[in-house]
Amino acid sequence: GEDVEQSLFLSVREGDSSVINCTYTDSSSTYLYWYKQEPGAGLQLLTYIFSNMDMKQDQRLTVLLNKKDKHLSLRIADTQTGDSAIYFCAERSGGSYIPTFGRGTSLIVHP
């Protein structure tokens, strides 16, 4: 199975909060990342969290990490149409130089 799993789609109304979830299997994961990819563009690093943290907040973004359940979430407050994109979860374990990506969650924001 996949090392990093995400649901493929999420649809929200403009102004609502979005929560994108991710689970991973590697218990030695050191860094966990969220990337955003808009159509036809490269990946933009949104935020990352180190494994000794439970939460990280940056403006409208809140990342929650549950190490026991190996669950990572990204909450976007006051979601706007410009937030429509694919969001990739990725993890890197201490022994690997390269992150493992999930398949991406397509976030659709409608009026």
Add this chain to the structure above:
Amino acid sequence: DTEVTQTPKHLVMGMTNKKSLKCEQHMGHRAMYWYKQKAKKPPELMFVYSYEKLSINESVPSRFSPECPNSSLLNLHLHALQPEDSALYLCASSQDMALQETQYFGPGTRLLVL
């Protein structure tokens, strides 16, 4: 300057052509990467250069040939590609391969092989 630039933005080539993709960064990063991304899939790592030396080759076919002429530039030379090689090719860089806290991606080159 936190930008990674890639040229060209789009490329159409035949299976007998030879072409090159270029990537440039001026952030002083010493690790640079090539990824391949198919539609609606995550990026797949192809190559990693660290301090201008090839560190990782993820069993990529020899029709893809990377080159790192200096610490700011990364090329990907293409020869005798197949239609299934059509994809978005992403370049990325980071401060150091072992401290990969921030990996910056370029906008990609969209390649179509006919």
